[in-house]
Amino acid sequence: MTEQDERRMRPVFAPEIPEYERRLIRGMPRPLVAADGAPPREPRWGGRATVEGFGTMFLAGALFGFLPIMWCCIVTWGSVTFGLLMEAVMIGIWVAFGFTAFVAVGSVMAAFLGIMIFIFFEEGDDARLAREHHGRYLSTADLPPGSPGHECMLRAQDAIDTITGSRVWDAEWLAGLMDEETLARHEWGIAEGLAVGSPDDLRVQRLEEVAERVRAADTAARDVESGELETDEVLQQRLGAVRTAVTVLASGDNNVPS
Known part of the structure; x- marks a missing residue:
């Protein structure tokens, strides 16, 4: 099994979902449900789903029954x-x-406390949001690991990570041309196409081109800082190439000038 086979894409969300809610859904202990499947069911008793509920019920109940001092300090905040x-x-x-x-x-x-928790304890925000936003996120349930769609999504996410983890990004040299919302729209558009069997490989290639040019600009920035380059002329040229690639990505132009 290769390293690429072992890796899994992170869930992709519709751009209108706030980042805070995305983080909660990503952190869910249970796997996400495919967008074309039935949405997650609301817990029957208004509490947490079965597996999570029994875990909470057992731990909290055991503490309350035998170590109430610890339960009170942890659960009821002192x-x-x-x-x-x-x-x-x-x-x-x-x-x-x-x-x-x-x-x-x-x-x-x-047993008494555990049953009360299972019946009345509120559903976690992560599970509630996953149900409310069902159909507006895509995960490995939609693009299984090993499938061409999953591999293509990994390429797109690798490119996005390269861009957002760069000096170019941190220095805001792409301000006005590309931001987190722009990247989220590209990521979602690619994922949507892959999920319905209409891959937008051209957009992935453009995104990778931006990432490659960002890497080159990062190298030039390091060389300027270390003194290997006496001026920032090369850096400015490479930043220009980055901006050109970003413009091409946004405009849909097939030609990426070198």
Whole structure:
């Protein structure tokens, strides 16, 4: 298996989805659902989905039943007094009635709290947003790893990462020509085409051309800083080439002047 085979594209979002919501959806513990599939179901009881709900129920319930002081400090943000009182009650049960009674009472408390959490605990924002925005994001569920579409998407995202991780980008030398919103539109347009079987390889090539010229400009910028180049003439020439490639990407011109 090659390194390219092991890599996975990151989810691609419609440009109108705010970055904060994109981050939440990307961080979901569960896989995203394909855009052409049924949207994720809302939890039946208004709480979290089954796997996530049982995990929360077990951990919080176990803490509350046997270590209420820890539960209060973590979950209720510092209710130490109540936690100490509950802990004293549990220790008192152990001392007065024995370890079996302690386990029995703790288990009942854990089960009760766990059930309440599972029924009433609000659904996570990530799952809610994934359901609300279903159809406006694409992931490996739409472009499976190993497929031509997935490989093409990786190329596009590699080019975007090169651009946004460059000195050219950090120095805002492309201000007015390219920004995060512009790149998001290109990324989404490429992903949409791949998902419906209409790859826009030309746009990917143009994006890669921009990235290649950005790399060349970065090299010139480093050479100017290190003193290898006495003037910034080469840098300005390469920045001009970057701007030309960006303009071509935006205009749809097939010719990329050298």
